[in-house]
Amino acid sequence: xxxxxxxxxxxxxxxxxxxxxxxxxxxxxxxxxxxxxxxxxxxxxxxxxxxxxxxxxxxxxxxxxxxxxxxxxxxxxxxxxxxxxxxxxxxxxxxxxxxxxxxxxxxxxxxxxx
Amino acid sequence: xxxxxxxxxxxxxxxxxxxxxxxxxxxxxxxxxxxxxxxxxxxxxxxxxxxxxxxxxxxxxxxxxxxxxxxxxxxxxxxxxxxxxxxxxxxxxxxxxxxxxxxxxxxxxxx
Numbered sequence: 001x002x003x004x005x006x007x008x009x010x011x012x013x014x015x016x017x018x019x020x021x022x023x024x025x026x027x028x029x030x031x032x033x034x035x036x037x038x039x040x041x042x043x044x045x046x047x048x049x050x051x052x053x054x055x056x057x058x059x060x061x062x063x064x065x066x067x068x069x070x071x072x073x074x075x076x077x078x079x080x081x082x083x084x085x086x087x088x089x090x091x092x093x094x095x096x097x098x099x100x101x102x103x104x105x106x107x108x109x110x111x112x113x114x
Numbered sequence: 115x116x117x118x119x120x121x122x123x124x125x126x127x128x129x130x131x132x133x134x135x136x137x138x139x140x141x142x143x144x145x146x147x148x149x150x151x152x153x154x155x156x157x158x159x160x161x162x163x164x165x166x167x168x169x170x171x172x173x174x175x176x177x178x179x180x181x182x183x184x185x186x187x188x189x190x191x192x193x194x195x196x197x198x199x200x201x202x203x204x205x206x207x208x209x210x211x212x213x214x215x216x217x218x219x220x221x222x223x224x225x
Contacts, residue, residue: 042217
């Protein structure tokens, strides 16, 4: 079966711009979680969407937002980009959330803010 | 504060040896434990999950869980250079759908 698809793979943006990242989970998976990964902080949880509802949220500023569509595809948006937003953004797909079966991660979007 | 601690390494082992990776966590009320492998420049990949005390074996990998001591470990037998990667420990603390990840241990298997 198809894996988790994230687009785009790479992005270069200028400080102050906004960006939208996309994630298509594995077919049948209703939970999509987003993580930010940086060398200094490791994997940091952004938010989780389940059946089009944000079910959990991490400790990130309101510039980071997301949504999930009826087909479970999810988008993540970052507004007013800062240099510190440069990171690998990972989407994680799971049946019910990361509790019982673990995650399948997408390939990630490498965001560079200049 | 729920925390998952791992030694960042690198842990260097010779080919054919047993690599032992350790992870401690802060809350006894934890239910699900996972190990992920992440190659440089790639995304994490789930390799093991464990839910009850004791050992769980899958091929060359063995996960060990001790809830009383609040640690989980991953043993890799007959280590190969292709096992060189960062290994991430993840713990679902009680009642949470969202796992907390450790920062990972870098493993280097040298020929």
